[in-house]
Amino acid sequence: MGNSRHLGLFLLIPAGIFVFLFFLMPVVLTGIFAFTNMSTATGIKGGAYMITESSMLSMTGEYGEDVLAERLLQKVYTIDEAGLAAALESGGDAAAIKELKTRFLGEVFDNRRDVERAIKALNARPSSTRAIKLISANFERSVVNVRFETEEELLFAISDFGISLTEIQIEAVQKVAYTGWYFTTQNFKTMISLPDTKKTMINTLFYVFTTLILFNVGFALVLSISTHYMGTGTAGFFRSIWLLPRITPPVLYVLMWKWLAWDSGFLAVILEPLGFAPRNWLLDTPANAWTFIILINGIVGASMGMLIFSSAIKAIPDSLFHASEVDGASRMQQIWHIILPQLRWPILFITSYQTLSLLTSFEYILLATNGGPGGATEVWALATYLKALSNYGGALQYGYGAALSLVLVVIGITLSLIYLKVFNFANMTSKPKIE
Amino acid sequence: MKRNKNLLATLITSTMLTFGSGAAFAAEYTISVWANAGSLENYRIDAIKIAADLLEQEYAIRGEELTIIIDGKTFTQWSEFKQAVTLAAEAGSAPNIVVSGHEDIAPWSQSGLIVPIEDYIDIDAWPISAIYDNLMEIASFQDQVWGIPQDAESRPFFFWKDHMKAIGYSDADLDGMAEAVRAGEYTLANVLIDARKMIDAGLVDEGKGFWPRPSKGGDYWQFYTSFGGKMDDGEGRLLFDKTSMAEFFQFFVDAVELGVTGKNHIGTPWDQWHGALTSGKVGMWHGGTWQYSEWTGKYGLDFFEEVTFSLIPGGGDNGQANTLTHPLVYLVTAQDDEDAVSISAELIAIASEPRINALHAIKSAHLAISQEETTIPLYADDRWAREATAVLLPYATAAPNNVNFGQYFEVMFGGLQAAWTGQKTVDEAIADMETELKAALGDKIVIR
Numbered sequence: 001m002g003n004s005r006h007l008g009l010f011l012l013i014p015a016g017i018f019v020f021l022f023f024l025m026p027v028v029l030t031g032i033f034a035f036t037n038m039s040t041a042t043g044i045k046g047g048a049y050m051i052t053e054s055s056m057l058s059m060t061g062e063y064g065e066d067v068l069a070e071r072l073l074q075k076v077y078t079i080d081e082a083g084l085a086a087a088l089e090s091g092g093d094a095a096a097i098k099e100l101k102t103r104f105l106g107e108v109f110d111n112r113r114d115v116e117r118a119i120k121a122l123n124a125r126p127s128s129t130r131a132i133k134l135i136s137a138n139f140e141r142s143v144v145n146v147r148f149e150t151e152e153e154l155l156f157a158i159s160d161f162g163i164s165l166t167e168i169q170i171e172a173v174q175k176v177a178y179t180g181w182y183f184t185t186q187n188f189k190t191m192i193s194l195p196d197t198k199k200t201m202i203n204t205l206f207y208v209f210t211t212l213i214l215f216n217v218g219f220a221l222v223l224s225i226s227t228h229y230m231g232t233g234t235a236g237f238f239r240s241i242w243l244l245p246r247i248t249p250p251v252l253y254v255l256m257w258k259w260l261a262w263d264s265g266f267l268a269v270i271l272e273p274l275g276f277a278p279r280n281w282l283l284d285t286p287a288n289a290w291t292f293i294i295l296i297n298g299i300v301g302a303s304m305g306m307l308i309f310s311s312a313i314k315a316i317p318d319s320l321f322h323a324s325e326v327d328g329a330s331r332m333q334q335i336w337h338i339i340l341p342q343l344r345w346p347i348l349f350i351t352s353y354q355t356l357s358l359l360t361s362f363e364y365i366l367l368a369t370n371g372g373p374g375g376a377t378e379v380w381a382l383a384t385y386l387k388a389l390s391n392y393g394g395a396l397q398y399g400y401g402a403a404l405s406l407v408l409v410v411i412g413i414t415l416s417l418i419y420l421k422v423f424n425f426a427n428m429t430s431k432p433k434i435e
Numbered sequence: 436m437k438r439n440k441n442l443l444a445t446l447i448t449s450t451m452l453t454f455g456s457g458a459a460f461a462a463e464y465t466i467s468v469w470a471n472a473g474s475l476e477n478y479r480i481d482a483i484k485i486a487a488d489l490l491e492q493e494y495a496i497r498g499e500e501l502t503i504i505i506d507g508k509t510f511t512q513w514s515e516f517k518q519a520v521t522l523a524a525e526a527g528s529a530p531n532i533v534v535s536g537h538e539d540i541a542p543w544s545q546s547g548l549i550v551p552i553e554d555y556i557d558i559d560a561w562p563i564s565a566i567y568d569n570l571m572e573i574a575s576f577q578d579q580v581w582g583i584p585q586d587a588e589s590r591p592f593f594f595w596k597d598h599m600k601a602i603g604y605s606d607a608d609l610d611g612m613a614e615a616v617r618a619g620e621y622t623l624a625n626v627l628i629d630a631r632k633m634i635d636a637g638l639v640d641e642g643k644g645f646w647p648r649p650s651k652g653g654d655y656w657q658f659y660t661s662f663g664g665k666m667d668d669g670e671g672r673l674l675f676d677k678t679s680m681a682e683f684f685q686f687f688v689d690a691v692e693l694g695v696t697g698k699n700h701i702g703t704p705w706d707q708w709h710g711a712l713t714s715g716k717v718g719m720w721h722g723g724t725w726q727y728s729e730w731t732g733k734y735g736l737d738f739f740e741e742v743t744f745s746l747i748p749g750g751g752d753n754g755q756a757n758t759l760t761h762p763l764v765y766l767v768t769a770q771d772d773e774d775a776v777s778i779s780a781e782l783i784a785i786a787s788e789p790r791i792n793a794l795h796a797i798k799s800a801h802l803a804i805s806q807e808e809t810t811i812p813l814y815a816d817d818r819w820a821r822e823a824t825a826v827l828l829p830y831a832t833a834a835p836n837n838v839n840f841g842q843y844f845e846v847m848f849g850g851l852q853a854a855w856t857g858q859k860t861v862d863e864a865i866a867d868m869e870t871e872l873k874a875a876l877g878d879k880i881v882i883r
Contacts, residue, residue, distance in 0.1 A: 039542070040521050040542045040543065040546060040548075040841075041541070041542035041543075041545045041546055041838045042545070042546060043525065043546035043547060043548070044525045045525065047545075047546070047547075048547060050545075052577050052671075053577065053670070053671040054671045054837075054838060054879070057670075057671055057672060057878060057879065058878065058879075061877075061878035062878070075578075111578065112578075117559065120557070120559065128777075129553075129554070129555055129556050129557045130554070130555060130773075130777060132557075133554050144578075145577045145578050145579065147547070179545050179546070179547075189874070190874040190875060193870060193874050194867075194870060194871055194874060195867045195870060195871075196849075196867065196871070258704075262704070262707070264707070277641070279697075279699075280697070280699050280702070280703075283699035283702050284698070284699055286858070369702070370702070372699070372701065372702055372852065372856070373698070373699050373701075373702075373852070373856035373858065374852040374853040374854075374855065374856030374857070374858035374859070375849060375852060375853055375858060376856070376858055386845075389518050390514040390518060391514065391517065391841050391842075391844075391845060392513060392514060392651055392652075392841070392844055392845065392848075393536075393538050393539070393840055393841025393842075393844045393845070394517040394520075394521065394535065394536070394538065394539040394542060394543065394841055395542045395838070395839070395840070395841025395842055396517075396518070396521055397842070
């Protein structure tokens with residue numbers, strides 16, 4: 001007994017690994033990312049410290065340190081003894097450094113390219129650009145546009161440049177010069193302040209519940225009950241037909257809908273003689289777009305409910321149907337009094353499973369309307385994807401995207417708990433009273 | 436499989452080394468190059484292959500044995516390409532060379548994904564020194580040159596000649612169209628009027644008088660510029676000029692109301708778009724210089740017979756005719772192996788030589804990156820390259836290299852789409868944009 005219990009635990013290990021890798025880890029990471037300003041520009045692994053024109057905007061804007069910002073932005077390159085010694089030490093070409101000393105010692109330049117041009121003008125010029133950089137890097141006395149890996153290096157360079165900072169200024173410099181991500185609740189403040197957030201949420205609820213009620217549960221029930229009353233062969237045929245959309249690759253499936261709907265497509269052609277001007281039926285109005293999106297998702301989604309409900313109906317003992325027929329029950333009465341009560345558990349399962357799946361599914365919307373027309377069909381999951389992983393300008397907003405998906409996680413868990421309560425899960429899994 | 440091949444190659448090379456060649460130096464590098472490239476844009480990667488061949492020979496003359504294997508990978512969607520590059524870089528497996536839009540320089544340099552190319556090659560030396568200054572400027576950020584322009588292009592406005600003649604323009608008018616647009620005599624207001632005339636005359640269908648680009652693109656900033664808008668303030672801040680933005684949105688709303696442009700035009704499939712405008716089903720449109728090769732090739736358009744082109748017309752009193760150039764740049768990514776970075780940079784320099792770059796320019800109908808390139812016979816003999824360079828390039832603007840521009844772009848396009856499709860009024864769209872930009876960018880953007 002004890003052995004088999006251990007065996008059970010052992011057999012659960014693969015499942016445990018999957019749950020950890022594909023559920024717990026993503027959820028925890030989403031939770032962490034959501035409270036950061038992570039983006040392509042900040043990188044994920046951490047940042048460096050840079051004084052730039054852009055970071056100095058925050059210095060003047062947020063801290064009012066105009067004078068300091070201006071001094072930090074100065075560019076000074078001096079050919080001095082210290083620099084020459086450092087150049088030699090870092091492995092610079094000795095002959096070039098010697099000639100540089102005799103010809104340029106004491107000269108001050110205001111940009112690095114001029115220093116390098118001076119080096120390139122030497123008779124003993126080093127042969128490669130990298131060798132020139134190795135020397136020129138040592139004469140920079142200013143800090144602007146230099147990448148410092150740690151804040152100590154930056155602060156040291158600033159003091160070396162002859163600028164002494166107060167405590168408050170040090171803090172300001174550390175903050176604005178850092179190029180990496182930091183923890184913040186700004187994502188959620190932004191989310192609340194944006195007018196489109198509310199619209200996206202309403203879109204999402206509309207999409208999820210309309211598709212769920214009309215198709216994933218409603219139409220699935222119609223299919224499973226109607227096929228229940230057909231002969232085995234006919235029923236199998238119709239069920240197979242309704243399974244086809246599910247096994248069609250999504251890209252092709254949506255492409256067929258697009259062919260149906262676009263302005264030289266099937267719909268436009270057959271409706272034109274009836275007096276409807278050709279138009280893109282998919283994107284013409286938000287109502288059109290929604291109709292198509294719900295159909296596209298619903299027709300795929302209904303098949304899963306159909307399978308589950310059909311097998312649940314099959315599990316109902318035939319004797320119940322025979323007895324009810326003897327009692328003179330109509331088909332409607334059979335459905336109402338025998339089938340539906342027996343389907344409570346499958347309906348709960350399909351409702352909660354499909355709610356969560358619809359909440360997070362956006363692939364058909366992405367392929368069909370990409371949120372259009374004008375954002376009218378942008379649902380939460382699509383907005384998350386677009387923010388976090390798709391940016392025309394290459395600036396992905398990982399942090400904001402994670403904050404958006406955290407909202408989905410919370411909604412999903414809350415809804416699951418509500419379903420369990422409403423459908424009285426504990427009652428359904430309690431031990432049978434008869435046995 | 437590929438790895439095995441590489442391993443095998445390495446083994447063979449090292450065996451050969453041990454047993455004979457006696458060269459002082461031998462090394463093998465696999466340089467990966469990723470590009471977003473259409474079917475005619477193979478030279479984005481092939482130019483690097485040619486360069487590799489030349490560089491190997493240069494090393495051989497110096498008595499050094501160098502083997503370079505170019506591992507190219509192409510994408511066809513911008514957002515997919517950029518997603519792949521950024522995620523690969525975060526995972527520590529960035530390709531050595533990336534061919535991307537110049538606007539990526541700001542965010543990618545800040546995150547340390549790319550390194551300044553001028554740290555590895557002499558930008559004062561040919562062929563880099565010959566590249567147009569404004570293109571080099573576009574490839575620079577924070578006083579450093581990060582990339583080398585791989586091509587130039589611009590985005591003109593096109594007119595279908597027969598339809599223009601049918602509503603009263605003479606051949607002479609059409610020949611002078613580019614100049615009339617440049618001088619501000621023909622404006623976006625004329626575009627709407629003429630497009631409507633074409634529909635009323637039955638030349639084109641309702642909604643096909645003026646057909647803009649059917650998808651998201653930098654092209655739309657041109658209309659903001661047409662109404663006097665500027666993308667940045669020249670001091671590192673982005674600039675959101677509400678009046679210009681509103682006039683720009685209003686232009687598209689008017690186009691829909693007049694019936695010259697479809698309300699749901701964005702999302703039209705590309706092949707449908709190309710097909711319609713190369714067969715005279717559209718009166719006016721705007722596109723890119725590079726589309727010339729597709730139109731004349733795949734769609735068989737007799738371009739100079741049927742079409743004339745100009746800058747994007749100006750909008751109002753403050754605006755002006757303009758065009759946007761969006762050069763792609765060769766970028767080198769940060770790698771542990773500094774020698775590989777250096778080799779990558781050298782390859783890019785060679786690939787930028789006029790004769791090699793001209794192969795890409797002419798095959799894909801892009802524009803030259805240097806004055807010298809325009810004198811290469813392949814380029815000079817091409818009428819489109821010649822005329823497009825003269826009419827467009829001198830007036831081309833470019834999007835700013837700014838860390839936050841990508842975000843501004845998305846917000847702009849969201850606002851435009853909402854107004855265009857009637858989901859929001861122009862005023863609502865502008866107000867929502869302002870809220871979003873303030874929240875997202877704070878003092879990094881000037882709103883006025």
